[in-house]
Amino acid sequence: VTTIDSVAAVRATVTAARAAGRRVGLVPTMGFLHEGHLSLCDIARRRADVVVLSIFVNPLQFGVGEDLARYPRDIQRDARLAASRGVDILFVPDPAQVYPEGGAAVRVRAPDLEDRLCGRFRPGHFEGVLTIVAKLFNIVPADVAVFGQKDLQQLALVRRMTSDLNFALEIVAGPVIREPDGLALSSRNAYLDPDARRAATALYRSLQAAQAAFSAGEHDPAGLAGAARAILDAAGGVTTQYVEVVDVISLDTPSHARPGHAVAVAAVVGETRLIDNHLLI
Numbered sequence: 231v232t233t234i235d236s237v238a239a240v241r242a243t244v245t246a247a248r249a250a251g252r253r254v255g256l257v258p259t260m261g262f263l264h265e266g267h268l269s270l271c272d273i274a275r276r277r278a279d280v281v282v283l284s285i286f287v288n289p290l291q292f293g294v295g296e297d298l299a300r301y302p303r304d305i306q307r308d309a310r311l312a313a314s315r316g317v318d319i320l321f322v323p324d325p326a327q328v329y330p331e332g333g334a335a336v337r338v339r340a341p342d343l344e345d346r347l348c349g350r351f352r353p354g355h356f357e358g359v360l361t362i363v364a365k366l367f368n369i370v371p372a373d374v375a376v377f378g379q380k381d382l383q384q385l386a387l388v389r390r391m392t393s394d395l396n397f398a399l400e401i402v403a404g405p406v407i408r409e410p411d412g413l414a415l416s417s418r419n420a421y422l423d424p425d426a427r428r429a430a431t432a433l434y435r436s437l438q439a440a441q442a443a444f445s446a447g448e449h450d451p452a453g454l455a456g457a458a459r460a461i462l463d464a465a466g467g468v469t470t471q472y473v474e475v476v477d478v479i480s481l482d483t484p485s486h487a488r489p490g491h492a493v494a495v496a497a498v499v500g501e502t503r504l505i506d507n508h509l510l511i
């Protein structure tokens with residue numbers, strides 16, 4: 231794996247690869263890599279000749295009082311893991327490369343899609359996400375970019391931005407990768423102490439409860455959300471932020487739940503905010 235930290239160098243390298251007829255795949259991350267990230271690299275590998283993994287803890291998407299300063303980082307371990315999964319280019323810019331003016335005066339917003347679900351609890355977060363993703367799409371002119379279904383609202387926003395702003399690349403989603411007990415992998419799981427780690431399984435169990443209710447014939451979104459919420463409420467140390475059944479494109483709650491709609495949850499476990507979702511089958 232080749233590590234590149236400059237915007238000009240990664241753009242030149244990727245542009246040359248494409249000029250030589252090679253397909254380029256981009257996997258944007260904030261690092262502290264786990265199997266969820268690496269599964270996205272595998273997907274990119276299958277769809278492209280050159281895989282670029284970016285690692286950038288984007289200050290713009292963290293709110294005041296959030297975990298920017300203590301977000302876990304281990305670039306050397308990340309480089310080893312990326313190399314072991316066939317990543318060709320590791321793009322690891324520092325904030326001064328990405329925001330040479332010290333910030334972004336021009337930002338990308340999607341008011342109707344961002345001011346709901348996680349956006350209600352993280353004001354400004356998705357503006358920071360869309361702005362960095364737009365910048366990455368311009369810095370790394372890829373043919374395909376791979377995002378995790380884990381971040382359901384982010385995926386919907388990135389898809390909509392790509393079509394609304396005519397970015398000429400394909401967006402591909404990868405499924406949620408989980409621990410054996412169902413906990414969705416997340417860099418933030420590193421924050422969980424043993425009690426919180428046990429309690430954190432409530433998120434996945436709540437999604438399973440919603441699926442069980444759906445399979446048993448409950449098609450009312452409020453009924454499904456109630457089934458999930460009962461599990462979260464019964465778990466100690468879990469403060470639920472939302473449980474919603476949504477359409478994955480519009481993020482609206484449908485009048486009747488159908489297969490392919492998502493049950494999405496966010497909760498604070500101990501001190502750590504976790505999200506998860508499940509596509510109804």
Ligand code: AMP
Nearest residue numbers: 259260261266377378380381406407415
């Ligand atoms: P992050 O480093 O948390 O910003 O995540 C980078 C990318 O990895 C995003 O597209 C996430 O949706 C994706 N991702 C994070 N966790 C998982 C997971 N458990 N399974 C699949 N993809 C994930």
